[in-house]
Amino acid sequence: MKRVAVWMTVGCLIAADATCVEAQLLRRRRVVSAPAVVPNPASSQQQPNQRTGSEAASSSLQSPASRLPQVDEAEVLRMGDVVQHVDGLKRAGPDDDFVEVMGPPENDSDKWFISVITSRNCAACERLKADWARSPWLLALAVPDDPKESWAHFNVYQREDGSQAWRFENIRVTEFPTIIVQPPRNGRYGDPSTVVFQGTYGGDPRQLAQDISRAIRLYLKKTRAVQGHFGQGDDDNIGIDPPWSPPSRDDGRFPLRPDRDRRPLIPPIPVEHEFKLPWQAIIKLLTAGFSIPAVIAVVVWLIYFIRERRKEQGKTLLLDDEAFQRLIDLLENFAEAEEETQRTRPKSKSTRRKPATTKRRG
């Protein structure tokens, strides 16, 4: 009898526990199944690493951060089928609310990419930005303020922007601004990561636009034959400040660097087309003998030649652009001064001889 009583007690306890667990489970299920607005029998066919909507919903429910309503769902329901286009023009009034129903814009994955990499305190970068806003040559390639009207997708990146620096890890950017052109995302003109043009800005928008067009034309010509080939931080960082330094809204201005030989790095242009031998100076040296201006002309040519060779071979340059330009200016000034001295020398000799001839005559 005692045994029967014990067994009954144990049985009751187990049953009570099971009911309790079931009730808890039911409660949990109700909470979890609440967001599943549309039941879908196909959910069991998901891939191993795929999550279900209810799983994600439950995970977000259980996290402490999401206990408060993070999304105003009631407002979403109130709004109904609406596309609101906030265009940054700060328009106001009932007519300018821009709340209208419309479908997505046209597919723009066939646009080329033009990226400009700038740097802080770079006057040439500012100059390029200003020129791109008004030069018809550059606007024909990209309209910075109107992405829809733009022929290419146009992006300006700042070297100091830590949130973007990793994008350009695979290429060498040594001068600013650097302009990079890439094929469209849809792969119609080959791998979209290919650098079709890389160059800097010398202050001539027409020249830059023509260089870009030339590079694209050459790229298409070269790749047409192989078109078939193309078919195909820490969590603790969250605080008051962003975990990287966002690009500055306003950059300081420095004098524009002198640009003499700003040629695109890609596609490379052979050196022979740019620097011709200083034949006049060589002939002068051979015929008239030693002359400092002629020697300087040959030296300047040699310096240019060596520099271009080093650029082509990807070697580091001995002088940066500014120092190089100063050296060339110095040599040219010296040559000019020497030429002036040589021009004035015979005159002074003749003035000294003049009195002697007068004496003889007298």
Next chain:
Amino acid sequence: MKRLAVVACLLAVLLPEPIDAIECPDRRLAVDLPPQVRRWFRNPDGSCVQCSIGMCGVDQNVPAAATLLWDTEYGRRERGGSGPSRVARYCRQRNIRVYNVTGRNTWAWMKWACQTGRGAAIGAGRYHFQTLMGYDARTGTWYVCDNNSPSRIDEYSESSFRRLHLASGQWVVILDYPPHPTRPRYVAWWK
């Protein structure tokens, strides 16, 4: 046998993600954000909408959108829950161009965004917003990054994604800016 089990357990603990987990950059993904950048947008205090828009802001190089969570020269930080009207307000204040889409049409907008190389901040899960990273139309797979676990990119089948999106109410925010270029690299095409 025990040793093998211990090694297996250790490996499982050490490996942060499944071996076949998708990661940026990948052709199937529209968004290209390394995990270390995504981790900046871990949801700190129930700001899932701003976290999701912030990720898109970095992806599309829109600093005013990328810095929504913090006090910067682009504006005061925006923290806490949001609805479409609040998003419209702070986007106007910061001069951020967005498509603020609610209703049945969100599917077409999300597909458009992924097809054109853009991400989208989308309603995903009850009272929750996440970042849509991509859509593979061939396999019907949606790729989503949850700001509660930003190191990982979750994959959803059409049906499970549908359930996920409907759980929050149909609302998406897409930045009206050009998509990012693919990470450039040199190919000697001129030879």
